[in-house]
Amino acid sequence: MLLLQTLRQDPAGVKAKLARKYFAETDLVDTIISLDDDRKKLQLEFDTTQSKVNSTSKEIGGLMAKGEKETAEKKKAEVAELKASLQPITEKLALVEKQLQDELVKLPNLPADIVPDGKTPADNVVVREGGEKPTLPEGSVPHWDLTSRYDLIDFELGNKITGSGFPVYKNKGARLQRALVQYFLDFNTAAGYTEIQPPLLVNEDSAYGTGQLPDKEGQMYHIGLDNFYLIPTSEVPVTNLYRNEIVKDSDLPIKMTAFSQCFRREAGSYGKDVRGLNRLHQFDKVEIVQLVHPEKSYDVQEEMVAHIEKLLQSLELPYRILRLCGGDMSFASALTYDFEVYSAAQERWLEVSSVSNFEAYQANRMKARYRDAGGKPQLVHTLNGSSLALPRIMACLLENKQTAEGIELPKAIHQYFGDSKIS
Known part of the structure; x- marks a missing residue:
């Protein structure tokens, strides 16, 4: 399986090499890069939300120690909402990662530079x-x-x-x-x-x-x-x-x-x-x-x-x-x-x-x-x-x-x- 970084660094060069193997579906390179962009966005959204969950959870302990129970309860509600929002993000991320993997395995290996041109x-x-x-x-x-x-x-x-x-x-x-x-x-x-x-x-x-x-x-x-x-x-x-x-x-x-x-x-x-x-x-x-x-x-x-x-x-x-x-x-x-x-x-x-x-x-x-x-x-x-x-x-x-x-x-x-x- 080709490395994602290879596709991202030089998509045009990858397509040219795939063509030397007479692989017709070179547009898959663009599809894979687009899916990887979606994966990165979802991963960032997940990480940002998870970070908020962690930081807010830490605040709750401090508020409880100060006796600010009402504020702490509000923070608990915020954490519950944030955790609930993680579920659809996780599901979307899993789906995109599977789609990305399914498309990646369709690409053959790239020929080395010394491979002769030809089809038969x-x-x-x-x-x-x-x-x-x-x-x-x-x-x-x-x-x-x-x-x-x-x-x-x-x-x-x-x-x-x-x-x-x-x-x-x-x-x-x-x-x-x-x-x-x-x-x-x-x-x-x-x-x-x-x-x-x-x-x-x-x-x-x-x-x-x-x-x-x-x-x-x-x-x-x-x-x-x-x-x-x-x-x-x-x-x-x-x-x-x-x-x-x-x-x-x-x-x-x-x-x-x-x-x-x-x-x-x-x-x-x-x-x-x-x-x-x-x-x-x-x-x-x-x-x-x-x-x-x-x-x-x-x-x-x-x-x-x-x-x-x-x-x-x-x-x-x-x-x-x-x-x-x-x-x-x-x-x-x-x-x-x-x-x-x-x-x-x-x-x-x-x-x-x-x-x-x-x-x-x-x-x-x-x-x-x-x-x-x-x-x-x-x-x-x-x-x-x-x-x-x-x-x-x-x-x-x-x-x-x-x-x-x-x-x-x-x-x-x-x-x-x-x-x-x-x-």
Whole structure:
């Protein structure tokens, strides 16, 4: 959630940045400032009246001590009238504060200055590429055929048990999935991230804190009886560990990593983009999250990008890093880098990670703070990244590493998988 002072200091600049995200309702900025003006007036009226109540109440004690009972009774009547007038002010103030909050959460985060202009993925900027695209042997096939050939994943069985987008991993497919998860976690903890095992269900406050509500409720699975949400990513519960908390400045940065199943409805997805492992409703992912000092968040983001790049390099996969344009960024992000891995059999790039800096947007919603040198609470900056999402990584490993004798696995995961190939 944007800070009110940001809107008040430069409303025109805020509108210009919102337009770069193709947010059409820029008039909301004026509405919010007007509501804040109303809130301030009501707060002043409340404070002034309350001050009169306090000062008049003090007078009553002095008058009673002097024996001026009649005057004291008049003052008591004044206090009663003043207290009665506080009730409608309090009600109006509560209403305006709710309206103000309801409008504030409709505004997305502002894009950082280095965010490219543009509306669609075609406008994203390639920062750099790495690895070599493989030349596949004759007769090579996409991963959905390979998983059937080697009995690794059963998509039809998952469809029978649950529905489309819920595959069943089997045999060496299940082992490879487990090996990758363990490798990713070990890679992250070796870099100083603390491993967390979070709940897979969150309440409304948690979903609100990281910006899934009210923006993305249509993409989450909702358990109505208990009013819980299945997590779309472990970013949600892990970041919320520090909701309504104040940490020491010396505690920053706070670095966490977590493995979890993730659940997304992916409404409206269809066609080749959803075949096989390309887009699932339930999938495994290892996440990294940091809470950092505001002055260091963009340096930390570059460090996180470099960390994930090294992970992809260790998997011997061709990749590219993109800086997302304003129109392709998420609601809560100020700057996002996407990682894509090249699928040789499908001849296309597949997104496997996003590294986002939310600045104080999530922290303001969650009231996640640290104490500065003067002891004053300040909002932290939050960042997160996929390190890594499993489905498309597995798809690209199977496709890019296929040979006539089987699937050659990268050296980094031999010890985790227990073998060097799938045959």
